[in-house]
Amino acid sequence: MAMIRQPKNFPETVKEVRxxxxxxxxxxxxxxxxxxxTVNxxxxxxxxxxxxxxxxxEQFCxxxxEQGELV
Known part of the structure; x- marks a missing residue:
């Protein structure tokens, strides 16, 4: 399982997940x-x-x- 460490685009990732x-x-x-x-x-x-x-x-995502709620 590939774990992404501190991606540069983390702020965009959080916004997109939300x-x-x-x-x-x-x-x-x-x-x-x-x-x-913290999220802010x-x-x-x-x-x-x-x-x-x-x-x-990462686990939440x-x-x-798996539940089909996130692409």
Missing amino acids: RQLALSQEELAHALGVSFA RWENGKTMPSKLAQRQF ALKR
């Missing part, structure tokens, strides 16, 4: 177990996720792909 799933930043934050401010900073490129948060995000 758009496809029709989630607010608050809802995505809750699903990932992080704060709204990721999208604005102010911070990159920790390794743990990156893994949680993988689950949503």
